[in-house]
Amino acid sequence: MHKVFAVILTYNRKGLLKRCLDAVYSQSWPCDCVIIIDNASNDGTEKMLSEGDYPGLIVSVLKDNIGASGGYNAGLRLAYQKGADFIWAMDDDVIPEKDALHYLMKADDELKKKEKKAAFLISKALTETGLATNTPAVSTLKNRIGYQDWPDILELGMVAVQRSTFVSILLPRATLAEYGLPITAMFIWGEDTEFTLRVTQKTPGYLVGLSKVNHLRQEDGPISILTESNPGRLKLYRYFIRNKLFISRKYYRFTFSRYGMISEFFRASRLFFTLLFKRRFNKAGIVLRGIIESIWFFPEPESADTPNEKMKTTMRLLEQHRKEKADINEEKQGEISFRMGR
Numbered sequence: 001m002h003k004v005f006a007v008i009l010t011y012n013r014k015g016l017l018k019r020c021l022d023a024v025y026s027q028s029w030p031c032d033c034v035i036i037i038d039n040a041s042n043d044g045t046e047k048m049l050s051e052g053d054y055p056g057l058i059v060s061v062l063k064d065n066i067g068a069s070g071g072y073n074a075g076l077r078l079a080y081q082k083g084a085d086f087i088w089a090m091d092d093d094v095i096p097e098k099d100a101l102h103y104l105m106k107a108d109d110e111l112k113k114k115e116k117k118a119a120f121l122i123s124k125a126l127t128e129t130g131l132a133t134n135t136p137a138v139s140t141l142k143n144r145i146g147y148q149d150w151p152d153i154l155e156l157g158m159v160a161v162q163r164s165t166f167v168s169i170l171l172p173r174a175t176l177a178e179y180g181l182p183i184t185a186m187f188i189w190g191e192d193t194e195f196t197l198r199v200t201q202k203t204p205g206y207l208v209g210l211s212k213v214n215h216l217r218q219e220d221g222p223i224s225i226l227t228e229s230n231p232g233r234l235k236l237y238r239y240f241i242r243n244k245l246f247i248s249r250k251y252y253r254f255t256f257s258r259y260g261m262i263s264e265f266f267r268a269s270r271l272f273f274t275l276l277f278k279r280r281f282n283k284a285g286i287v288l289r290g291i292i293e294s295i296w297f298f299p300e301p302e303s304a305d306t307p308n309e310k311m312k313t314t315m316r317l318l319e320q321h322r323k324e325k326a327d328i329n330e331e332k333q334g335e336i337s338f339r340m341g342r
Contacts, residue, residue, distance in 0.1 A: 005084035007075035069191030103211035123168035160204035190243030241290025
């Protein structure tokens with residue numbers, strides 16, 4: 001029987017995290033282990049988790065907030081090195097329907113019957129009002145006569161895709177073994193795009209129509225520095241610009257035209273001058289910084305079995321075992337040194 005580990009990334013959203021956890025623990029296909037990566041929360045997340053009744057839960061509390069990319073790097077690494085056959089990854093604002101994991105695992109079986117491989121399987125993501133969100137890009141891989149073959153298994157309710165987000169993504173162990181982990185140095189915004197583009201150059205992922213999740217707080221649509229008003233998020237847009245330019249440079253032969261890198265650069269430059277014209281000098285400076293940083297940004301992925309001793313930050317592990325009595329918790333704490341690549 002396959003071992004399925006869930007990995008949930010969280011930061012200062014204990015209310016959302018509890019809803020996500022409750023949904024994961026209510027799955028018709030139960031997980032063998034659930035791993036929480038707490039990206040240095042200070043809102044009482046650790047206390048909430050330690051007091052909850054979540055059998056088989058492992059909480060990894062990071063010393064510093066190393067961004068979504070670092071969090072997923074740590075979570076996928078931990079699950080892989082603990083022997084997971086499949087890793088089901090998501091943010092804390094993802095609420096899977098009861099059969100979401102069941103349909104992902106069933107899809108894997110159906111693909112194997114057709115002798116097809118999947119780099120990953122992804123759920124259909126919807127907003128709270130039922131609108132599609134986090135829509136993956138259809139695969140551009142071609143069949144032996146030169147046509148894109150994404151419609152190949154539509155009768156099974158699946159579509160071949162390439163670029164996707166980490167909103168309820170099921171990763172086979174073999175994918176991590178061959179392609180490594182998300183790149184920590186990307187910090188936030190784009191690490192999932194880079195990772196899914198990396199792993200689908202020969203084999204597509206598949207969007208599974210029957211596997212559904214709600215992605216909360218998505219009604220505002222895609223992120224945009226033009227409309228962003230949150231000061232805490234605004235400063236992060238330099239990573240968004242830098243990472244987009246890095247991805248277009250790295251994968252232009254696979255997903256973009258030969259002018260893809262140039263067009264992405266001009267798009268970022270046009271955004272910079274638009275913000276200058278609107279006298280939004282702070283935002284213009286953030287965009288310019290992202291453009292400049294992209295020039296020397298060439299990070300490489302780490303192997304999934306990279307020894308923990310070679311990493312530079314720390315995580316505290318807290319494992320919660322099944323309770324024999326309602327009021328008894330057994331907790332195990334330890335420290336593992338991690339060096340997250342820069």
